[in-house]
Amino acid sequence: MPTIHYSIRRASRLELEISATFPGRDENGEPLTEIHLPTWRPGRYELGNFGQYVFNMAQQIKGRWQPLQKSGLHSWSVAPTNELTIRYRFRAHKMDAGSTWADDNVLYVNPVNCLTYHPQLAQTPCKIELPDVPEEWKLACQLPDLMAENMQQLMDSPLIAAPAEDLRTDRYRVDNVDFHIHSWGRIHHDPEAFKHDHEAFTKKQLAAFGACPVSTYHFIYLFPPFAARHGVEHEASTVIAMGPSERMKEPAFLEETLAIGSHELVHTWNVKSLRPAEWTPYDFSGVSPSRLGYVAEGVTTYFGDLFLYEAGVIDLQGWTKRFGAYIQKHLWNPGRLTTSLADSGYDTWLDGYARPGGPTPPVPPVPHRVGNIYVEGLVLAFLCDVELHQASGRWLVEAIRTLWENSQAGPEHRGLTEEAYWDLLTAWGGPGIKRLRDRYCDGTPQDSWDDLCKGLAHQGVKAELRRNANELHAAGALTRKQQDREGREHCEVVSVWPNSPAWEAGLVPGALIHDVNRDSDAGFTRVKFVHAGRDFDEKLPTVDGQDLPSSFSQGYFPRVELTPV
Numbered sequence: 114m115p116t117i118h119y120s121i122r123r124a125s126r127l128e129l130e131i132s133a134t135f136p137g138r139d140e141n142g143e144p145l146t147e148i149h150l151p152t153w154r155p156g157r158y159e160l161g162n163f164g165q166y167v168f169n170m171a172q173q174i175k176g177r178w179q180p181l182q183k184s185g186l187h188s189w190s191v192a193p194t195n196e197l198t199i200r201y202r203f204r205a206h207k208m209d210a211g212s213t214w215a216d217d218n219v220l221y222v223n224p225v226n227c228l229t230y231h232p233q234l235a236q237t238p239c240k241i242e243l244p245d246v247p248e249e250w251k252l253a254c255q256l257p258d259l260m261a262e263n264m265q266q267l268m269d270s271p272l273i274a275a276p277a278e279d280l281r282t283d284r285y286r287v288d289n290v291d292f293h294i295h296s297w298g299r300i301h302h303d304p305e306a307f308k309h310d311h312e313a314f315t316k317k318q319l320a321a322f323g324a325c326p327v328s329t330y331h332f333i334y335l336f337p338p339f340a341a342r343h344g345v346e347h348e349a350s351t352v353i354a355m356g357p358s359e360r361m362k363e364p365a366f367l368e369e370t371l372a373i374g375s376h377e378l379v380h381t382w383n384v385k386s387l388r389p390a391e392w393t394p395y396d397f398s399g400v401s402p403s404r405l406g407y408v409a410e411g412v413t414t415y416f417g418d419l420f421l422y423e424a425g426v427i428d429l430q431g432w433t434k435r436f437g438a439y440i441q442k443h444l445w446n447p448g449r450l451t452t453s454l455a456d457s458g459y460d461t462w463l464d465g466y467a468r469p470g471g472p473t474p475p476v477p478p479v480p481h482r483v484g485n486i487y488v489e490g491l492v493l494a495f496l497c498d499v500e501l502h503q504a505s506g507r508w509l510v511e512a513i514r515t516l517w518e519n520s521q522a523g524p525e526h527r528g529l530t531e532e533a534y535w536d537l538l539t540a541w542g543g544p545g546i547k548r549l550r551d552r553y554c555d556g557t558p559q560d561s562w563d564d565l566c567k568g569l570a571h572q573g574v575k576a577e578l579r580r581n582a583n584e585l586h587a588a589g590a591l592t593r594k595q596q597d598r599e600g601r602e603h604c605e606v607v608s609v610w611p612n613s614p615a616w617e618a619g620l621v622p623g624a625l626i627h628d629v630n631r632d633s634d635a636g637f638t639r640v641k642f643v644h645a646g647r648d649f650d651e652k653l654p655t656v657d658g659q660d661l662p663s664s665f666s667q668g669y670f671p672r673v674e675l676t677p678v
Contacts, residue, residue, distance in 0.1 A: 117239045117264075119228055123215045127206040131227060135197040139233030144193035149232065151268060151397035152187050154211055154225040156345040156380075158406060158458075159465040163187070163226040166204040173198040187398075203227045208335060210343040210352040219275040219297065220246060221335070223345075223352075225268040225397070232398065239267040243274060251280040253295035255331050255350040265394050269348045269385075273297055273333055283308045287315050291329045298336030302361040307371075313424035314375045318382075321420070321510050322517065326386040332374060336361065344373040346380030353377065371426055372435065376417030383416070384409045387517040390528030404531060406458025407554060411490010414439075415498070416510060429677045433574055436495075437675040440565060440576075442488045444664050444671065445591065447610050449484035453555050454493060455531075457484040480622055481611055492561065493553045497538060499568040500545040507541050560662035575676045580667035584631045584638045587668030588653040589613025590620045603627075606642070610669045618651035619644070631655075 115136040124130040138144055153161045164187040171178040172191050178200065181189040191197055205215040205227070214221040220243065241259040246252070252259075254272035261267035273280065275297055283294040283304055292315060294308055311332065319325055331350035335341070336358035344353040353373050360366040391403040403409075422432040443449065452460065460483055498509040516537060520527045538546045552558050562578070569576045581587045589610035596602050604626040609616050624644040631638045637652045658666040665671065 115237060117230075117234065117237050118242065119224075119239065120242045120244055121220070121222060121227075122243075122245045123217075123220060124202060126216050127204065127214070129203045129205045129213070129215050129222075129227065130200065131203055131229075132198065132200040133229050135199075135231060135234060136237070137193065137195040137197055139231060140236060141233060143233070145191060145197050145231055146193060147184055147231070148181075148189050148191050148197070148199060148229045149398065150187045150227075150229050151225050152399055153397065153401070154223065154345075155269065155347075155392065155395055156384075157211055157466070158401070158403070158461045160400065160462065161226060166206075166227070168202050168204075170199065170201040173200070199229065201229075208337050208339075208354060209341060210335070210345040210354045218279065219273065221271070221273045221297075223271045228267065230264050230268070230397070235264045235394075237264070238262055239264060241267075241272070246274045247276075249277060250274050251277045251282070253280060253282065253293070253297075253331060253333050255329070255347065266348065268395070268397065271333065271345075271347065271350065271352050273335070273352075285312045285315075287312065288319050288325065290319070290325045290327070293329070293331045294334070295331060296334045296336060298334075298356075299338070299358040300336070300361075301359050302367055307367075310371050310424075310426045311374060313426055314371070314420045315378065317420045317424045318375075318378055322382050322514050326381055326521075330378070330381065332377075334370075342369070342373075344377045346377045346385055348385050349381075351377035351380070368427060368431070372418055372421055375420050375426075376413055379413045379416045379420070382517050383413050383513055387513065387520050387529055390530050393528030400462045402459045402462045404455040404459050405529060405534070406461065406486035407454050407490035407493055408529070408534060409458075410486045411454075411488075411492075412494045412509065412513065414487050415491045415494035416513075419510075433675040433677055436574075437673045439488055439491050440675070441673040442485070443492050443561070444673065445608070446485055446488065447481040447608070449489050450557050450559060451481060452483045453557055454484050454486065454489045455554050457489070458486045461486070480608060489553070492565070493549065496549050496553065496564055496568050497542070497546060499571050500549060501538065501542045503571065504542045504545055509538075512537055512541065560664050562662070562664035569675065573678050575678050577674045577676070578664065578667045579672040579674055581670050581672055584655070585615065585626070585629050585640060585653070586670040588615045588638060588656055589669040590615035590640075591670050592626060613669050614653040614656060615669075618653050619649060620651075624649075 118134045120132045122130045135145060150164050170181045170189050172181055174192055184190045205213040208214040211223055213223050213227050239261040252274045254270060256270045261270060279297060281296045285292050285308055294311060327349040329349060333350060333352045335354040337356040338358060339356050341354040341356035344351060355370045389403045389405040389409060391401055418432060418435050421427045494509060501507050501509055535550055566576045585592060590606050591608040592604045592606050594602055595605045606620050606622055606624040608622060609620050621644060624642045626642045628641040636655050639652055641650050656668040658668055
């Protein structure tokens with residue numbers, strides 16, 4: 114059988130030269146007239162527009178390189194030939210968990226954003242070659258000998274190559290599955306303790322799901338000297354970027370890294386194997402929306418932390434702290450009151466992953482329009498977990514295991530549908546599950562606090578709300594400190610609750626706060642701010658919460674406190 118060959122060479126700092134050789138005819142015997150680049154990558158359900166990083170695309174014809182014309186934003190016309198060879202440059206300038214980076218000291222490649230393909234050669238084996246990587250360098254990748262069985266496996270197999278002293282590998286084995294922990298960058302944590310914690314949550318996950326879909330798994334950690342927090346799942350590996358690397362000395366940062374590692378391993382079952390039908394197989398040619406984002410990411414986020422607790426990596430106090438932070442994010446997101454969770458997952462393809470209060474712009478065009486499939490999805494997963502246990506003594510992880518096992522039956526894996534997911538949960542949980550679906554999946558409930566309190570009480574956790582000490586926040590305007598280009602610090606509004614006193618006063622995301630002064634006797638907070646070049650001086654009445662949902666009984670943006678009982 115013919116093979117597609119890729120050669121990836123570092124052309125200069127932050128640039129790659131990539132050449133690819135394809136058979137001249139597709140799997141149906143038709144001549145190739147076009148070549149494509151993926152438009153998105155799994156794990157990030159929005160358009161990636163990777164074509165913006167490609168230039169100097171050319172085809173070799175009779176020993177000479179001929180420039181190619183584009184046939185689409187992510188495709189190029191090629192001349193029919195017995196063997197198609199193309200060459201192009203790719204800007205490799207992003208070191209997060211889903212991008213590509215190249216310099217003198219490391220080569221990090223995500224094939225899905227930089228390697229071309231042809232849809233009608235999807236089952237053709239693919240081979241990657243790295244001609245300028247020194248023999249003494251180490252390589253980390255889920256592909257043995259950098260050989261992929263087909264295009265789907267190729268696109269799902271990131272790799273990193275670096276000097277041996279910069280790429281550490283630790284190994285452990287659980288239930289006949291080999292696990293590798295590859296760590297690139299400066300190591301500021303205890304590798305043996307790090308491996309021990311991975312082994313602990315891995316054992317719990319394999320015990321819960323009963324078997325592992327893969328025989329070998331690779332954790333690929335990037336610890337750059339700059340800020341990073343990102344993880345991406347793959348069929349038999351994950352890439353996790355956490356930086357700056359020195360922060361791994363901090364217990365909270367180390368815990369967050371382990372939580373992402375646990376989250377990504379859960380994806381081995383939930384998403385990479387039990388996959389929404391819309392992503393079975395992945396179609397890289399355009400948008401691929403699904404309403405099941407709350408299962409793909411919400412259930413996975415919930416399980417990731419739960420397995421850390423069950424494995425003893427964190428204690429109950431640690432779990433309640435992490436879960437409380439998610440509940441607070443949930444309560445602080447007005448978008449959940451506007452668009453259902455299922456539709457919010459569908460609409461990641463419209464507004465991406467930017468959220469109010471995020472680390473960098475842009476924010477969505479309407480900051481309070483959509484929910485968050487990770488956070489709101491976690492809330493729904495938790496409520497379903499409790500409901501299942503109260504109704505039948507079963508847990509949500511048993512449902513995911515059953516759905517996964519069912520999807521593996523037969524010669525072809527079946528994709529997950531909403532009907533299959535909710536039918537099983539309803540069969541086990543009864544009308545209470547239907548209520549949760551109607552309310553928290555397909556609906557936009559104005560208050561979730563009472564349900565959360567009852568669910569947490571069932572798990573032995575007391576939930577309380579505290580008024581936000583920042584009166585501006587309590588009045589409906591969430592802010593954060595920022596520095597301008599001259600290094601001057603100011604306070605910027607990042608989210609405003611619709612119809613709150615702050616909203617009525619004209620505060621909007623991006624407004625800069627100059628002064629806040631609460632007059633407790635007069636019952637208002639005076640705020641001075643600048644927006645669109647205009648100065649404002651407004652009075653915000655003190656919020657007492659009497660006419661608001663119970664989650665705002667202490668004012669807007671309340672603080673959440675969870676206490677194990």
